[in-house]
Amino acid sequence: MKVSLEINGQAVETEVSAALRLSRFLRDVLGLTGVKEGCCEGECGACTVLLDGKPINSCLMLTFQAAGREVTTVEGLDGSSGLQDAFLQLGAVQCGYCTPGMLVAAEGLLLDKSSPSEAEIRHALAGNICRCTGFETIVQAVAAHAATREGACR
Amino acid sequence: MSETSVAAPADLAELRAMLSAVAGPINFIGGGTDMLIAGRPMPAVGLLIDLSRIAGMAFICADDGGIRVGGATTVAAIAAHRGIATRLPALAEAAAQCGSVQIRNRATIGGNIANAAPAADLVPVLVAAKARLGCIGRDGASRELAICDYAPDRGFLIAEVILPRDGLLPRSAFVKLGPRLDLSISRLNIALLAEFQDGRFGDVRIAAGALGPRPLRLRIAEAALAGRKLEHATLRDFLAALAADVDAAIPGRNSQAYKRRAISGLGLDLIAQAVGLSPRDQLFEDVVQ
């Protein structure tokens, strides 16, 4: 069937099969390989994208369900916002597999709450698993970035 | 050709017409958070109808006597709703404890009920609140049934969840026990609705999940609390009654020994949440001595 949706700010119109998961469409058809598939069960969060600004697991959604909606992958995040830099500076990236999902989930949190507490950051990232870092530096990176973003807004 | 086709009706009227007009199998997809888990078979034939964008299926109305929640309302919307937090805090609590942010943003109340998992977190609250389901059948006709009479294999669409005013009680609580703090399927979950005034319980309704194929009322525990003062003796009787409910629900199951013990801690947390005390309060400490 034919679907039109907006991906990373661009209108996309395409023919998709009924059973095609959004994660596979983004990766295989559009080449947005920042979207990872770690489990396809909603457990790892590596496939996290924003749907109309809210984090969801793209592995648990069919592409046709996204018709008429806005999808943002890690490729569509504003690289100059400093979130990615904070991850690098604080050592929040090791193998990097979880990183795109973490960045998108963190962005989703910051869109909703500009100055989250540490507990709120941990809660918001509970659906994202990292097997390398131990999470500590990831939480620090999001907190550090939130502080500068808040500062810049005032 | 026997491949799945898909449809995304714009509103309930279009959906209703589709249900009666289409011959052959029809399946629904809400958030997809149960249906699309890798390894589960996807419907191979028939029509798959997307419920997640239908106008009139995602709403919460909590300002009249009871509460009404559209069948495709997300768990995140339920967790964030002020009216639900004041009128039925147990439902907000159960929703807040479902999965992760990503899951809550897609998972729907209708999917939680229709998927019929023994550990579904919203269902014990709905059972304790005597919820009714506004359903639409394959003939396109509406019918209302008690949540306990709902059977997923009949193919009914859950259009709305109705919480009648007389099912709601002033206090409510929800607690769950899972393998880890966040993002875990309940090993045991309990919801309580109660009247509680001047230190005394009135009417009490309790339902628990993961103690059988579907959530059930814990009648022995209800009787141990109803009409009684909140004090040591009552709580001790309540804990014994919870264990008796577990014994009655899953006699001889491997998990029986674990769950009859685990339910004590959970039961005290439930009471603490319902009456607004800290679970560390001396009252509870004394009882577990």
Ligand SMILES: Cc1cc2nc3c(=O)[nH]c(=O)nc-3n(C[C@H](O)[C@H](O)[C@H](O)COP(=O)(O)OP(=O)(O)OC[C@H]3O[C@@H](n4cnc5c(N)ncnc54)[C@H](O)[C@@H]3O)c2cc1C
């Ligand atoms: C990682 C993860 C964690 C989870 N954690 C929890 C948890 O903590 N607690 C919990 O309770 N659940 C949990 N779940 C399960 C799931 O998210 C919920 O059961 C959710 O509410 C299902 O809703 P859905 O809209 O995604 O259902 P879908 O997957 O879309 O549908 C499930 C079934 O219900 C049917 N259906 C959907 N909507 C309707 C309707 N309105 N009328 C009739 N039939 C319908 C579908 O046809 C399908 O058979 C978790 C799932 C995952 C993947």
Ligand code: FES
């Ligand atoms: S791939 Fe989607 S949550 Fe793991």
Ligand code: FES
């Ligand atoms: S950096 Fe390797 S999984 Fe997180």
